[in-house]
Amino acid sequence: MAPxxxxxxxxxxxxVPPFSTGSSKRRRRVRWWRGVVLVLAGAFFxxxxxxxxxxxxxxxxxxxxxxxxxxxxxxxxxxxxxTLSLKIALVTMVVSTLLMVPTAIYVHIRLPRLRxxxxxxxxxxxxxxxxxxxxxxxxxxxxxxKSSPYLLSFMYVILAMPFVYRSLDAGIGAIxxxxxxxxxxxxxxxxxxxxxxxxxxxxxxxxxxxxxxTLALVFGEYTMAQLxxxxxxxxxIAQFQVSTDGPIQVAASMLGLVGTxxxxxxxxxxxxxxxxxxxxxxxx
Amino acid sequence: MSNNEVTGSDLGxxxxxxxxxxxHRSSGLRQLLRRSAPVFAIAPFLIYSFLxxxxxxxxxxxxxxxxxxxxxxxxxxxxxxxxxxxxxxTGFENSIKLGLLSAVIPGILxxxxxYAIQTSNSNVLRRLxxxxxxxxxxFGGINLTFMFIATLGSGGVLTLWLADIGIKLSNIGFNLYTxxxxxxxxxxxxxxxxxxxxxxxxxxxxxxxxxxxxxMGASSFQYWLxxxxxxxxxxxxxxxxxLFGSAFAAYATAETLxxxxxxxxxxxxxxxxxxxxxxGQTHVGYAIAxxxxxxxxxxxxxxxxxRRRASKWLR
Numbered sequence: 001m002a003p004x005x006x007x008x009x010x011x012x013x014x015x016v017p018p019f020s021t022g023s024s025k026r027r028r029r030v031r032w033w034r035g036v037v038l039v040l041a042g043a044f045f046x047x048x049x050x051x052x053x054x055x056x057x058x059x060x061x062x063x064x065x066x067x068x069x070x071x072x073x074x075x076x077x078x079x080x081x082x083t084l085s086l087k088i089a090l091v092t093m094v095v096s097t098l099l100m101v102p103t104a105i106y107v108h109i110r111l112p113r114l115r116x117x118x119x120x121x122x123x124x125x126x127x128x129x130x131x132x133x134x135x136x137x138x139x140x141x142x143x144x145x146k147s148s149p150y151l152l153s154f155m156y157v158i159l160a161m162p163f164v165y166r167s168l169d170a171g172i173g174a175i176x177x178x179x180x181x182x183x184x185x186x187x188x189x190x191x192x193x194x195x196x197x198x199x200x201x202x203x204x205x206x207x208x209x210x211x212x213x214t215l216a217l218v219f220g221e222y223t224m225a226q227l228x229x230x231x232x233x234x235x236x237i238a239q240f241q242v243s244t245d246g247p248i249q250v251a252a253s254m255l256g257l258v259g260t261x262x263x264x265x266x267x268x269x270x271x272x273x274x275x276x277x278x279x280x281x282x283x284x
Numbered sequence: 285m286s287n288n289e290v291t292g293s294d295l296g297x298x299x300x301x302x303x304x305x306x307x308h309r310s311s312g313l314r315q316l317l318r319r320s321a322p323v324f325a326i327a328p329f330l331i332y333s334f335l336x337x338x339x340x341x342x343x344x345x346x347x348x349x350x351x352x353x354x355x356x357x358x359x360x361x362x363x364x365x366x367x368x369x370x371x372x373x374t375g376f377e378n379s380i381k382l383g384l385l386s387a388v389i390p391g392i393l394x395x396x397x398x399y400a401i402q403t404s405n406s407n408v409l410r411r412l413x414x415x416x417x418x419x420x421x422x423f424g425g426i427n428l429t430f431m432f433i434a435t436l437g438s439g440g441v442l443t444l445w446l447a448d449i450g451i452k453l454s455n456i457g458f459n460l461y462t463x464x465x466x467x468x469x470x471x472x473x474x475x476x477x478x479x480x481x482x483x484x485x486x487x488x489x490x491x492x493x494x495x496x497x498x499x500m501g502a503s504s505f506q507y508w509l510x511x512x513x514x515x516x517x518x519x520x521x522x523x524x525x526x527l528f529g530s531a532f533a534a535y536a537t538a539e540t541l542x543x544x545x546x547x548x549x550x551x552x553x554x555x556x557x558x559x560x561x562x563x564g565q566t567h568v569g570y571a572i573a574x575x576x577x578x579x580x581x582x583x584x585x586x587x588x589x590x591r592r593r594a595s596k597w598l599r
Contacts, residue, residue: 033400034399034400034403034404037396037397037400038397038400038401038404038409041393041397041400041475044471044472044475045416045420045472045475047435047441047442048428048431048432048434048435048442048472049431050441051431051434051435051440051441051442052430052431052434052435054434054441055434055440055441056434099328099329099332100329102325103325103326103328103329106322106325106326107326110322110325111322111325111326114322114326118326118329121329121330121333121337123584124333124337125337126526126529126530127529127580127581127583127584128337128340128341128577128580129532129533129534129535129550129576129580130533130535131533131535131550131553131554131573131576132340132341132344132533132553132573132576132577133336133337133340133341134340134557135340135344135553135557135569135570135573136339136340136341136342136343136344136573137336137339137340137343138557139340139343139344139347139570140339140340140343141339154335154336155336157332157336158332158333158336158337161333216419220425220426220427221536222425222426222535222536222539222540223535223536223539223550223554226536226539226554227554227557227558234426234427234536237426237427237430238426238429238540249430250430250431250433250434252430253426253427253428253429253430253431254427254431256427257419257427257431260419261415261416261419264415264419265411265412265415268411268415
């Protein structure tokens with residue numbers, strides 16, 4: 001979403017003709033403070049990452065080593081926590097996609113009036129804190145639900161709603177869904193075919209980024225997992241015995257943070273190269 | 285569809301002469317189906333949301349006014365407001381203070397960062413920051429805790445750097461494991477959130493407005509004072525309200541950083557849930573949760589009012 005907005009703004013900036021002398025002076029001043037702001041912000045965001053990486057690449061005698069990362073996989077409980085997190089993540093992503101994609105598409109085509117309602121509902125998980133939600137859930141849900149780790153998946157679908165819906169909404173809004181579906185229908189495609197062959201391929205970037213963010217959510221969510229007493233990766237990191245190996249916690253945290261970022265950059269660049277290829281094809 | 289056809293032919297064999305009637309009937313059924321189709325189509329979403337959002341919120345509200353063994357009461361709320369030497373009120377006070385501070389500071393700085401990124405002509409920078417902002421704004425607090433221990437803890441990288449140039453963090457009242465530390469760590473996800481929220485609004489500032497102002501002889505300062513800031517203000521305020529909500533509700537970072545020792549409302553709820561409770565007061569946790577819901581509802585009502593104002597110019 002954000003890159004799109006940026007592109008529009010850039011096009012607008014470039015279309016401004018530098019016709020007044022005051023404008024170029026202003027531009028120089030803007031560049032100067034822009035540099036300062038960006039350097040300061042960069043320092044604030046990069047120093048902790050640097051510190052985390054440096055700290056995780058030290059052994060107990062403060063020498064450079066990959067020890068923490070090597071020990072991570074064999075640390076007690078790590079594999080179990082990773083498996084649990086992966087299972088929960090998989091279920092969350094499947095349920096979230098099955099629930100949100102048809103709803104978002106249907107509302108866009110048939111019930112544009114309900115978009116407002118959907119926007120309100122999908123903002124609620126930001127409003128109601130996870131801690132309040134899990135307190136309520138543990139208070140009233142039946143025992144069979146509370147004893148399953150997939151109760152977390154159920155709630156993570158809710159927590160993911162704000163950005164999954166926004167991502168899908170932007171993705172669907174960017175293509176002319178109505179024309180596409182009408183074209184497909186008039187060419188004789190039925191609904192399922194229209195969905196699979198026309199709609200889904202067109203919103204794939206949005207779907208992908210929604211999925212990656214959901215994955216990041218599951219691998220970062222601590223509140224609900226800890227209070228529901230399941231040792232997912234974040235809970236494992238927090239409860240790991242520091243006395244034995246401090247850097248391991250930092251190593252696991254850095255893997256999570258850097259891993260998510262790389263994954264998201266990867267998805268975004270796939271999206272870019274795809275659209276560039278399409279454009280090239282069109283031109284040829 | 286197929287259902288309709290079956291009924292039509294069945295009735296047709298029974299009552300041959302009343303074809304118009306059956307036709308009328310089946311079209312009525314079809315119409316009913318067509319009219320109710322939207323309901324069926326978004327019913328799963330609505331039911332799911334109700335189960336995952338509605339039920340827990342209702343449950344919290346209900347239990348906040350229930351005695352331990354049933355029956356309505358105000359004693360939970362009363363205990364929350366007066367009991368334990370006002371420890372719960374202190375929790376709310378600290379949470380609101382933390383929410384306000386980590387809404388206003390990143391709220392203002394975030395606008396500058398977003399503007400700097402937007403007006404830079406680097407596509408790479410823009411892509412990098414938009415994905416990074418997405419990750420950081422959504423990423424769990426637990427990783428931040430350990431990253432900041434490595435940065436600003438007693439042996440942290442930045443702590444040592446600052447010590448080298450003669451600044452001792454403990455001397456300026458900073459301690460990572462207390463309120464000030466939590467505030468700094470919160471900035472790490474609040475700033476990206478603000479950048480994400482305010483970027484679309486900045487994109488809505490039309491270049492033509494600036495040109496118009498310049499042509500009429502306005503200085504840069506005047507442009508921002510009379511045009512830029514008034515247009516952006518609702519979006520900025522809206523973003524800050526969102527940040528307030530996010531900091532007010534956050535649990536993971538504060539819990540892991542201070543080991544649950546800081547008195548913030550979410551931590552207190554967590555303590556109740558973890559079983560650190562005096563017998564007979566288990567429902568106080570629900571009362572605190574209810575109190576948080578009330579404060580957040582007020583925030584969101586303000587947010588929607590501000591949003592309405594923001595959409596007047598930017599669209």
